[in-house]
Amino acid sequence: MADFSLDPEFEEQLDWIRGFVRAEVEPLDLAFEGEETVYNKSGRLYSDVIRPLQQVVKDKGLWSCHLTPEFGGQGYGQVRLAYMNEILGRSQFAPTVFGNQAPDSGNAEILAHYGTAEQKERYLQPLLDGYISSCYSMTEPQGGADPGVFTTRAVLDGDEWVIDGEKWYSSSLRFAAFVIVMAVTDPDVSIYKGMSMFLVPADSVGLEVIRNVGTGGEPEGHGGHAYVRYNAVRVPKDNLLGGEGQAFEVAQTRLGGGRLHHAMRTVGAVGRCLDMLCERALSRTTQGELLARKQLTQEKIADSWIELTQFRLQVLHAAWRVDQVGGHAARKEIAGVKVATPKVYREAVLRTMQLHGALGVSNEMPFSKMLMASVTMGIADGPTEVHKGTLAREVLKSYRPADGNWPSEHIPDRRAAAREEFAELLEIVAAEH
Numbered sequence: 089m090a091d092f093s094l095d096p097e098f099e100e101q102l103d104w105i106r107g108f109v110r111a112e113v114e115p116l117d118l119a120f121e122g123e124e125t126v127y128n129k130s131g132r133l134y135s136d137v138i139r140p141l142q143q144v145v146k147d148k149g150l151w152s153c154h155l156t157p158e159f160g161g162q163g164y165g166q167v168r169l170a171y172m173n174e175i176l177g178r179s180q181f182a183p184t185v186f187g188n189q190a191p192d193s194g195n196a197e198i199l200a201h202y203g204t205a206e207q208k209e210r211y212l213q214p215l216l217d218g219y220i221s222s223c224y225s226m227t228e229p230q231g232g233a234d235p236g237v238f239t240t241r242a243v244l245d246g247d248e249w250v251i252d253g254e255k256w257y258s259s260s261l262r263f264a265a266f267v268i269v270m271a272v273t274d275p276d277v278s279i280y281k282g283m284s285m286f287l288v289p290a291d292s293v294g295l296e297v298i299r300n301v302g303t304g305g306e307p308e309g310h311g312g313h314a315y316v317r318y319n320a321v322r323v324p325k326d327n328l329l330g331g332e333g334q335a336f337e338v339a340q341t342r343l344g345g346g347r348l349h350h351a352m353r354t355v356g357a358v359g360r361c362l363d364m365l366c367e368r369a370l371s372r373t374t375q376g377e378l379l380a381r382k383q384l385t386q387e388k389i390a391d392s393w394i395e396l397t398q399f400r401l402q403v404l405h406a407a408w409r410v411d412q413v414g415g416h417a418a419r420k421e422i423a424g425v426k427v428a429t430p431k432v433y434r435e436a437v438l439r440t441m442q443l444h445g446a447l448g449v450s451n452e453m454p455f456s457k458m459l460m461a462s463v464t465m466g467i468a469d470g471p472t473e474v475h476k477g478t479l480a481r482e483v484l485k486s487y488r489p490a491d492g493n494w495p496s497e498h499i500p501d502r503r504a505a506a507r508e509e510f511a512e513l514l515e516i517v518a519a520e521h
């Protein structure tokens with residue numbers, strides 16, 4: 089039986105997080121917009137404001153709660169993380185202040201699992217302490233959803249790997265101290281055995297950022313996602329993470345948790361949409377009555393509340409499953425949540441945006457940004473279609489084909505079997521009439 093209950097001590101912590109995020113962190117979203125401010129860890133904003141806030145979080149014992157105590161975290165299970173991330177999802181800066189922002193959280197997990205002692209000291213520790221940023225470089229210009237089209241190559245030359253190729257949409261590379269790069273090491277076997285993962289320092293000779301790309305709404309030439317070329321970039325042999333040909337096992341370390349955490353934060357964003365929807369409905373009058381009294385507004389509120397409640401429970405259930413059986417066995421639940429996330433978010437934003445009229449589509453409200461964020465949720469970490477395929481295949485595992493030509497629910501066969509079972513009684517009942 090799923091159990092999402094909270095102990096009173098943790099509830100108190102959640103109350104504290106809620107108040108802290110609202111009072112201390114949300115103002116940062118308004119004062120310092122843009123991805124660069126979140127990922128640039130060398131500027132004054134970090135030293136003067138964010139680090140002190142991070143220290144408050146550390147003193148409260150709430151830093152990097154997804155990591156085990158060995159790595160300075162709290163070892164929280166996913167259900168606890170779900171409740172916590174729901175609050176953090178209301179602010180762009182909150183994950184950074186609490187030490188669990190993507191892609192660093194996933195990359196830290198990879199280094200923790202596969203890094204050498206020296207790599208951990210040089211990259212993992214400062215990453216965990218919030219002193220450097222990192223990047224994950226997998227998608228290529230010719231395709232992201234199908235790794236079969238990846239061509240970036242890594243070849244062993246003496247004691248060094250030489251990496252050649254182009255990657256696309258490598259988020260936060262411009263502020264990263266290191267990049268985790270997926271490359272083909274054996275083109276003669278299936279991609280699932282022929283790709284490997286590498287740790288590449290961001291200042292490596294030959295690493296060339298062709299341009300930084302943004303999402304819609306950002307000016308051209310600006311943005312946090314790098315189109316990058318690796319021109320014969322050389323890294324030591326030890327920078328292979330995991331074994332040769334193990335890129336997909338290594339990648340799994342970060343993606344399962346990451347997808348779930350995006351969904352948890354989206355619960356917070358969808359909750360924010362409902363809050364704004366209800367406030368507007370109770371504040372705006374048209375044709376002599378509040379919008380809240382219009383049935384079509386009530387439908388929006390009811391739909392938004394129902395979808396938020398369903399989605400929140402779905403996310404909590406997936407989190408609980410991961411806690412019970414682990415990420416691999418909970419693939420179905422994680423894929424289900426990944427598919428639901430952009431849809432629920434987009435619908436919630438659209439309803440709230442609509443109810444705000446011209447103000448809703450203006451740049452004075454957060455909706456257009458939220459709308460773009462909801463759409464990107466259906467693409468980043470793999471498109472919805474691919475995850476629907478995974479989900480369907482997992483669901484199908486518990487079914488088998490029907491015997492013969494007719495479905496097992498085919499009425500004539502079932503009725504004949506039922507009639508045979510009750511043949512005697514049927515005769516008696518017929519005689520009674």
Ligand SMILES: Cc1cc2nc3c(=O)[nH]c(=O)nc-3n(C[C@H](O)[C@H](O)[C@H](O)COP(=O)(O)OP(=O)(O)OC[C@H]3O[C@@H](n4cnc5c(N)ncnc54)[C@H](O)[C@@H]3O)c2cc1C
Pocket residue numbers: 191223224225226227228229230231232233234256257258259260313464467468469470471472473474477
């Ligand atoms: C905000 C954001 C951040 C990102 N950050 C990173 C990052 O840090 N590192 C990184 O490596 N990548 C990153 N990506 C890239 C992301 O992983 C890819 O965009 C994604 O895997 C899809 O690849 P693609 O864009 O090449 O689309 P394609 O693979 O070309 O797919 C395009 C569309 O085709 C359809 N499609 C694809 N496959 C199927 C299928 N099997 N069945 C049916 N339809 C299908 C879908 O509609 C899909 O959206 C990021 C993307 C976004 C939007």
